[in-house]
Amino acid sequence: MALARFWRLLTRIKPINNDTSDSPLKRCLNVFDLTSLGVGATVGAGLYVVTGQIARDVAGPAVVLSFFIAAVAAFLAGICY
Numbered sequence: 139m140a141l142a143r144f145w146r147l148l149t150r151i152k153p154i155n156n157d158t159s160d161s162p163l164k165r166c167l168n169v170f171d172l173t174s175l176g177v178g179a180t181v182g183a184g185l186y187v188v189t190g191q192i193a194r195d196v197a198g199p200a201v202v203l204s205f206f207i208a209a210v211a212a213f214l215a216g217i218c219y
Contacts, residue, residue: 149168149169193205
């Protein structure tokens with residue numbers, strides 16, 4: 139009983155009264171959207187931190203060469219699409 143009420147509270151949607159916009163888009167985010175946004179932000183920030191640590195610890199002075207090799211690999215993967 140309490141779990142069902144908690145789930146309803148967790149997944150409720152607050153209506154937005156915005157009459158000035160003529161957009162047909164629905165303005166609401168559900169639990170999955172918010173969770174995905176949080177996970178994406180965490181992973182994205184982690185990529186920047188890990189890149190700096192790997193460049194410092196592994197590549198050393200050849201960090202420019204390492205980034206160039208990674209850029210070439212990303213470019214080749216990108217042109218596949």
